Amino acid sequence: MQLVQLARRNITGNAFRSWVVALCACLVAGLALGTTLILRGADSSLRLANQRLGADIVVVPEGAVEKVEGALLMGHTTRVWMASQNLDKVVGVPGVQAASPQIYLSTLLNASCCSVPNMFLVAYDPATDFTLEPWLKNTIGQGLKLGEVVGGAFVFTPEGEQNIQIYGYLVTLKANLEPTGTGIDQSMFMTLETARDIARVSVTMAVAPLEIPDDGISAVMVQLDPGADPQATAVEIMHRVPGVTPIVSSNLFQAYRKQLGSLRAGIGATLGLTLGLSVLLIGLVFSMAANERRRELGVLRAMGASRAFVFRTLLVEAGMLALAGAFTGITLTILVVYLFRTLIVVTLGLPFLMPALSTLAAEVLAGLGVALVVITLAALFPAVRISRLDPAVAMRE
Amino acid sequence: MIAFDNVAKIYPVTKDMRVTAVHGVNLEISAGEFVVVTGRSGSGKTTLLNLAAGLTQPTSGRVLLDGQDLWQMSDRQRSVLRAQKVGFVFQFPSLLPSLTVLENVTLPAIFQPNGARADAGQHARELLEQVGLAPKAGVYPRQLSAGQQQRVVIARALFNQPQVLLADEPTSDLDEQTEHEIMELFAQIHAQTRLTVVLVTHTTQLVSYGTRAVRMAEGQILTAADT
Numbered sequence: 098m099q100l101v102q103l104a105r106r107n108i109t110g111n112a113f114r115s116w117v118v119a120l121c122a123c124l125v126a127g128l129a130l131g132t133t134l135i136l137r138g139a140d141s142s143l144r145l146a147n148q149r150l151g152a153d154i155v156v157v158p159e160g161a162v163e164k165v166e167g168a169l170l171m172g173h174t175t176r177v178w179m180a181s182q183n184l185d186k187v188v189g190v191p192g193v194q195a196a197s198p199q200i201y202l203s204t205l206l207n208a209s210c211c212s213v214p215n216m217f218l219v220a221y222d223p224a225t226d227f228t229l230e231p232w233l234k235n236t237i238g239q240g241l242k243l244g245e246v247v248g249g250a251f252v253f254t255p256e257g258e259q260n261i262q263i264y265g266y267l268v269t270l271k272a273n274l275e276p277t278g279t280g281i282d283q284s285m286f287m288t289l290e291t292a293r294d295i296a297r298v299s300v301t302m303a304v305a306p307l308e309i310p311d312d313g314i315s316a317v318m319v320q321l322d323p324g325a326d327p328q329a330t331a332v333e334i335m336h337r338v339p340g341v342t343p344i345v346s347s348n349l350f351q352a353y354r355k356q357l358g359s360l361r362a363g364i365g366a367t368l369g370l371t372l373g374l375s376v377l378l379i380g381l382v383f384s385m386a387a388n389e390r391r392r393e394l395g396v397l398r399a400m401g402a403s404r405a406f407v408f409r410t411l412l413v414e415a416g417m418l419a420l421a422g423a424f425t426g427i428t429l430t431i432l433v434v435y436l437f438r439t440l441i442v443v444t445l446g447l448p449f450l451m452p453a454l455s456t457l458a459a460e461v462l463a464g465l466g467v468a469l470v471v472i473t474l475a476a477l478f479p480a481v482r483i484s485r486l487d488p489a490v491a492m493r494e
Numbered sequence: 495m496i497a498f499d500n501v502a503k504i505y506p507v508t509k510d511m512r513v514t515a516v517h518g519v520n521l522e523i524s525a526g527e528f529v530v531v532t533g534r535s536g537s538g539k540t541t542l543l544n545l546a547a548g549l550t551q552p553t554s555g556r557v558l559l560d561g562q563d564l565w566q567m568s569d570r571q572r573s574v575l576r577a578q579k580v581g582f583v584f585q586f587p588s589l590l591p592s593l594t595v596l597e598n599v600t601l602p603a604i605f606q607p608n609g610a611r612a613d614a615g616q617h618a619r620e621l622l623e624q625v626g627l628a629p630k631a632g633v634y635p636r637q638l639s640a641g642q643q644q645r646v647v648i649a650r651a652l653f654n655q656p657q658v659l660l661a662d663e664p665t666s667d668l669d670e671q672t673e674h675e676i677m678e679l680f681a682q683i684h685a686q687t688r689l690t691v692v693l694v695t696h697t698t699q700l701v702s703y704g705t706r707a708v709r710m711a712e713g714q715i716l717t718a719a720d721t
């Protein structure tokens with residue numbers, strides 16, 4: 098018989114205590130991992146969305162900031178317009194290296210002429226675009242032609258068909274972007290030429306036509322000269338181009354960042370409280386258990402167990418319970434977060450991206466570590482107290 | 495084998511109250527003796543036994559086991575000495591309920607500094623045979639009677655082949671017949687192995703099983719005589 102075997106037998110020999118401690122570990126590890134997954138998932142989604150946008154400044158019509166952010170981040174369809182002459186004015190602002198227009202559209206809701214309902218569509222100008230074109234050239238070797246589209250990570254051609262139907266117009270899905278956990282994953286990208294062709298065909302082929310104002314654009318993506326100050330350039334755009342709002346990339350999705358900040362504070366407080374209460378509860382359970390086992394531990398001391406052995410036995414028991422409970426909690430958390438990730442996005446109103454396997458593995462280890470530390474801390478005081486007890490006193494009732 | 499040199503043990507009860515369990519104890523127990531210590535409840539018998547095993551520190555005086563002052567050692571050294579040289583039989587049920595009888599008997603192997611002996615299982619079975627419980631090796635303590643449990647405890651105390659066997663009221667919870675059987679077992683073990691036995695009891699009739707009787711009262715040794 099070895100120490101670990103003895104600890105295991107003690108664990109199975111006292112089912113109630115073991116369940117309480119393992120449950121606490123399950124809760125602590127599950128909560129720690131769950132909150133980390135959600136917060137980091139939302140955080141990395143916001144970061145990726147910014148990167149994917151690839152612009153230093155996004156110029157949108159005045160009063161349309163929230164709509165555009167909601168479209169880009171959450172996939173909420175929107176149709177906002179400003180005069181296309183604004184593009185020329187933005188290009189003329191000092192510090193602007195490149196500017197490219199985008200038009201935001203959406204497919205129809207539950208109409209047979211659209212095989213994808215209520216989807217956010219982005220039309221761009223391949224001649225000036227610097228956000229999607231470089232990626233396309235790297236991925237498929239060329240830009241998009243008429244009738245071709247690029248989809249977000251979760252855009253697919255309907256099963257058994259070659260094309261996707263939009264307003265009765267058939268488009269070919271050429272490639273999919275990497276997942277971002279944002280609305281981009283459910284969006285479709287095409288050239289302005291394709292968008293206008295869809296609008297032309299939709300007049301006769303769709304339930305309702307796709308309307309694109311002749312001189313209307315939805316946003317202007319701006320790339321700055323190296324060394325140009327984004328804030329100063331944004332202020333300059335506001336002065337020179339009336340009726341628009343320039344959003345500096347680092348300020349994009351500010352409402353979501355604030356929401357994430359409040360969520361982080363709330364979750365942090367809950368997590369802290371849970372950890373504190375768990376330490377107290379587990380400490381209490383271990384204290385009671387150690388008191389119940391005073392005589393048994395005194396017997397072990399009489400047989401030749403040193404103080405260190407008794408101390409180690411109690412900590413090994415705590416550690417084994419912590420790991421077993423934490424492992425269960427972590428497995429359940431990953432399963433729940435994975436299965437209900439869509440519900441999480443809807444409930445929290447934030448984008449969410451499951452982390453890469455390596456990140457997940459690191460977070461799992463961190464969760465196990467948190468549970469191990471919490472339970473070891475809780476068991477430490479009773480273990481020290483009982484191991485220092487005079488064996489003769491320990492054996493006396 | 496065991497020597498008490500002017501030993502006293504005072505327990506603090508409250509901040510201002512102390513209880514003197516033993517005082518002025520001078521006693522030498524030679525190797526191979528079977529000493530039966532008698533006395534009324536509270537006379538200091540159990541404290542004497544705990545002092546002999548180094549389970550409690552004397553308030554004053556010295557306790558020597560096999561020539562070594564127990565309280566000049568570290569806790570680890572004292573624990574190793576106990577694991578190698580002392581077997582303990584308790585008054586109360588002391589088997590670990592989550593272990594089988596066989597596992598309880600082999601339990602002291604954990605505390606051996608050089609690890610468990612290779613034939614631990616076989617050795618434990620032989621000891622169970624010796625106490626008449628070989629067929630019960632695989633059962634749990636709760637499935638045994640009080641007398642059977644005490645036999646298992648004796649087998650466990652003998653597992654590391656100790657030089658000293660200390661028994662604290664080992665028959666106090668048993669009926670007369672079982673008490674007789676357990677005492678016979680002690681006598682038989684002593685006769686076969688010649689190990690030093692110190693047995694504490696409040697039943698004066700049991701002194702006949704030993705080679706020497708020691709009588710205690712109010713924490714002091716009143717008489718020590720051969721039986």
